[in-house]
Amino acid sequence: MQIFSLILLIAVGLFFGGRFYMQRRRREALLNSSLSPDHCKILRARVPVYAKLPEALRGRLEGLINRFLDEVKFYGGEGLAVTDEMRVTIAAQACLLIVNKPNRWFSSLRTIMVYPAAFKSKLTGVKDHVHSEHETVRSGESWAKGPVILAWDHAAYGAFVIDDGQNVVMHEFAHQLDEQTGQTDGSPLLDADQSASRWARVFQSAYAQLQSDIRAGASNVLDAYGATNPAEFFAVATEVFFERAQELRAQDPDLYAELAQYYRLDPVDWD
């Protein structure tokens, strides 16, 4: 009986060890692979930032997109048939966030739901001990340990217009990165060489500045939605970091520097 148990244990160990090994090999192969010509064509037509990237980053982005398309399942809402154009356009924008962070992945993401246009979302809240539920119209949502939901028209527009500081896919995937600490609070997992106290100081100051600019009616490169809470601030700052890098660096060099160190990118150089 003991021998039988031992053999069973070894067999189970070999099975899972083998599966893990095969999965790792498959991922490595995908990360080192180029995009198919059809997918490249989609990127060139729909995601202009791709052509602006330095060559080394472009190659890495292609590998990440291939892994993303292999591991993340897309579903269409309201009868939408999800096409390769949608998958590649969305994957490219999401993967741009981690293009220079080789150890980071959207580890809890399995599915993306794509609606044709802005969709209704039921929000539940508690205020003064009264539970309320109301509907709101959204272009995107990121669920903690769950799916990302996107409106295709907004995702496509965000991919195509790369200098307006608005990008719903980057916004929702910044939330995905943020939640990897277990809390979506604007403080994502930092690498060992980045100071958490400096991050907190810089972000709190920029957040307070945005709130006071809104009160004073003063201009700020960050969208007012970023003043909702620190998590939204990080997501909005991410959109602007990638799409209005020059202006963000001019307005708040410290905030730009923290984001540049976090994403290990310098989008100012891409212009």
Ligand SMILES: [Zn+2]
């Ligand atoms: Zn958000």
